[in-house]
Amino acid sequence: MIRFENVSKRYDTGQEALSRVDFHIARGEMVFLTGHSGAGKSTLMKLIMLMERPSHGQVLVGGRQTNRIRGAGIAHFRRDIGVVFQNHQLLFDRSVFDNVALPLQVAGFQVGDIGRRVRAALDKVGLLHKERQNPITLSGGEQQRVGIARAVVNKPALVLADEPTGNLDPELSAEIMTLFRQFNELGTTLVIATHDIDLIGRMNKRVLSLANGRVTSGAAPGGSQ
Numbered sequence: 001m002i003r004f005e006n007v008s009k010r011y012d013t014g015q016e017a018l019s020r021v022d023f024h025i026a027r028g029e030m031v032f033l034t035g036h037s038g039a040g041k042s043t044l045m046k047l048i049m050l051m052e053r054p055s056h057g058q059v060l061v062g063g064r065q066t067n068r069i070r071g072a073g074i075a076h077f078r079r080d081i082g083v084v085f086q087n088h089q090l091l092f093d094r095s096v097f098d099n100v101a102l103p104l105q106v107a108g109f110q111v112g113d114i115g116r117r118v119r120a121a122l123d124k125v126g127l128l129h130k131e132r133q134n135p136i137t138l139s140g141g142e143q144q145r146v147g148i149a150r151a152v153v154n155k156p157a158l159v160l161a162d163e164p165t166g167n168l169d170p171e172l173s174a175e176i177m178t179l180f181r182q183f184n185e186l187g188t189t190l191v192i193a194t195h196d197i198d199l200i201g202r203m204n205k206r207v208l209s210l211a212n213g214r215v216t217s218g219a220a221p222g223g224s225q
């Protein structure tokens with residue numbers, strides 16, 4: 001699903017964020033990405049989403065060479081990737097329903113279809129009964145679940161989550177991980193960047209570790225390097 005081949009990323013400042021990174025994430029896997037602050041986790045995610053481009057090497061996503069995806073192809077490519085952020089980036093002047101509907105509206109779905117899909121996504125995260133509320137009236141954990149519903153409403157094959165439990169207490173973090181595990185069991189590939197070593201330890205999934213822009217362990221499916 002995701003393959004990095006000898007990927008390096010140097011920003012214009014001269015900072016080398018990733019150095020000769022090689023790894024493979026198979027379709028249907030759930031993988032944790034970990035490493036110290038500044039290790040290169042966000043840069044790696046941005047390369048997958050085409051928010052940044054490698055300075056060297058090749059990034060393949062879904063069998064496609066991403067360096068060949070340009071212009072209007074980028075928006076089309078991103079439609080198959082759901083993204084969850086720590087600060088969930090919800091619109092507080094719209095209802096929960098409207099927040100989740102946004103990606104479908106952008107993608108040009110029909111109104112009836114939007115209603116069906118949004119309710120299915122809200123049902124999965126246990127928030128169907130709050131669809132008319134404004135997200136500002138929800139707790140932090142509920143807001144994060146709205147963000148997750150929005151990320152999966154399009155039924156993307158791949159979900160990327162960057163510190164999705166960063167602001168949450170351990171119990172809510174575990175709930176969010178249970179949700180991710182359920183999506184994974186339905187076939188979604190997940191890559192979750194987190195500092196939370198305790199949480200990772202309990203999940204029993206592959207851990208891809210970065211330090212100073214290099215992969216230090218977990219590069220291949222099925223365990224060690």
Ligand code: ADP
Binds near residue numbers: 012013039040044
């Ligand atoms: P992490 O997500 O693991 O904290 P990042 O990928 O954000 O790591 O950062 C990796 C390195 O690249 C850090 O040294 C950071 O300062 C640098 N960096 C990240 N983004 C940029 C940018 N847009 N311009 C210049 N340097 C950057």
